[in-house]
Amino acid sequence: MKCNRREFLKVGVMGTTSALIATNALAEAVQQYAAAEPFAFPDPVYRILGRTGMKVAMVGFGAMLTPEAEVIRVALDHGVNYVDTARKYMGGKNEEIVAKALKGRRDKVYVATKTPAESRTGAEIVRDVETSLKALGTDYIDVIQLHNVTGPERIFLPETREALARLKQQGKVRFFGVTTHTNPTEVLNALVDDKERFFDTVLVAYNFKSEKNLGRAIERAAKAGVGVIAMKTQAGGYVTEALGRISPHQAALKWVLQNPNIATTIPGMKDLSHLREDIAVMGMPFTYADQRILQRYGAAVQPFYCHLCGTCEGTCAQGVEISTVNRALMYAEGAYKNRELALATYRELPVTASAAACLDCAGCTARCVNGLNIPAKMERARTMMG
Ligand code: SF4
Numbered sequence: 320m321k322c323n324r325r326e327f328l329k330v331g332v333m334g335t336t337s338a339l340i341a342t343n344a345l346a347e348a349v350q351q352y353a354a355a356e357p358f359a360f361p362d363p364v365y366r367i368l369g370r371t372g373m374k375v376a377m378v379g380f381g382a383m384l385t386p387e388a389e390v391i392r393v394a395l396d397h398g399v400n401y402v403d404t405a406r407k408y409m410g411g412k413n414e415e416i417v418a419k420a421l422k423g424r425r426d427k428v429y430v431a432t433k434t435p436a437e438s439r440t441g442a443e444i445v446r447d448v449e450t451s452l453k454a455l456g457t458d459y460i461d462v463i464q465l466h467n468v469t470g471p472e473r474i475f476l477p478e479t480r481e482a483l484a485r486l487k488q489q490g491k492v493r494f495f496g497v498t499t500h501t502n503p504t505e506v507l508n509a510l511v512d513d514k515e516r517f518f519d520t521v522l523v524a525y526n527f528k529s530e531k532n533l534g535r536a537i538e539r540a541a542k543a544g545v546g547v548i549a550m551k552t553q554a555g556g557y558v559t560e561a562l563g564r565i566s567p568h569q570a571a572l573k574w575v576l577q578n579p580n581i582a583t584t585i586p587g588m589k590d591l592s593h594l595r596e597d598i599a600v601m602g603m604p605f606t607y608a609d610q611r612i613l614q615r616y617g618a619a620v621q622p623f624y625c626h627l628c629g630t631c632e633g634t635c636a637q638g639v640e641i642s643t644v645n646r647a648l649m650y651a652e653g654a655y656k657n658r659e660l661a662l663a664t665y666r667e668l669p670v671t672a673s674a675a676a677c678l679d680c681a682g683c684t685a686r687c688v689n690g691l692n693i694p695a696k697m698e699r700a701r702t703m704m705g
């Protein structure tokens with residue numbers, strides 16, 4: 320089936336390709352599109368992922384938003400070799416989409432997935448890994464990550480470690496990692512201070528809006544051999560009129576990649592236009608023009624952009640997980656535009672730690688170090704997510 324660029328972009332952007340085109344025809348259409356366009360895919364640039372020794376393209380593939388395996392396959396055809404997923408994404412279907420992309424090339428791709436944040440016992444960890452192996456259609460996972468670690472506690476749980484070590488002995492996982500959005504500096508430092516150096520990688524929210532001390536913790540982790548992967552590189556990717564037609568995405572990604580302590584990044588890519596925009600930055604320098612773009616974008620999102628640092632949470636009398644509520648809001652309102660992911664993230668919170676707790680609060684004591692209006696954000700979250 321032939322599909323011209325405009326038609327492909329239309330269906331890809333709308334995320335309705337599956338409904339419109341049978342899978343094989345779609346695969347052919349994507350391949351034709353990728354081959355016919357004048358866009359020159361860059362030579363991939365590789366870095367070493369810490370002590371894992373894995374040589375990974377500096378732009379990896381964040382699969383959380385990708386409805387079509389063919390988009391991942393085009394990336395893999397052009398040197399991208401690290402794919403990050405989790406069962407939680409897309410209502411439990413994301414690993415299955417990645418599985419389709421891996422068919423026939425499993426040995427050429429590094430696959431990272433996650434155990435849910437609520438899994439703590441050995442039995443839960445083993446169950447999660449077995450379920451992911453099945454969904455991914457593989458007999459090993461390259462990096463298994465504890466999802467959404469917010470402090471040292473989960474990193475040191477003996478039962479979790481024993482289960483992971485057993486899975487490694489069985490050849491079902493190769494390396495261990497954690498992911499962190501909230502309190503990332505403390506999490507990174509705990510990984511380094513761990514005498515066993517148990518965890519090999521960290522997937523951390525990091526972008527041009529990040530605090531300076533996070534950059535220092537990343538440097539320390541990288542020097543200790545922890546492979547650092549950056550996510551949330553676009554600072555939410557909010558639509559703003561401040562830049563006219565200029566997209567801040569490439570500048571934001573280049574800003575992250577200019578840091579040699581970042582081994583790779585996993586920008587979320589829904590379609591080929593996202594893929595091209597993101598992988599084009601491999602080998603590009605971060606320029607003065609990029610700096611100016613980020614200044615303007617940063618100023619535009621400042622009034623509502625949450626750094627997810629979690630600093631405010633100690634000032635909330637009710638224990639609301641403000642950073643997680645704000646992250647869910649970002650999934651709904653930022654470039655993600657993913658209500659399903661927003662709801663899934665929000666509903667992971669107990670009601671007592673969600674924005675609903677604010678309804679029983681006499682007056683907001685929570686303070687944002689970046690000047691955000693926390694009660695207004697919580698109200699917005701309640702309106703959008705219940
Ligand atoms: S209103 Fe403020 S202090 Fe009260 S529960 Fe909500 S975030 Fe916490």
Ligand code: SF4
Nearest residue numbers: 625626628629631687
């Ligand atoms: S609301 Fe402010 S203090 Fe709280 S997590 Fe976001 S940026 Fe940090």
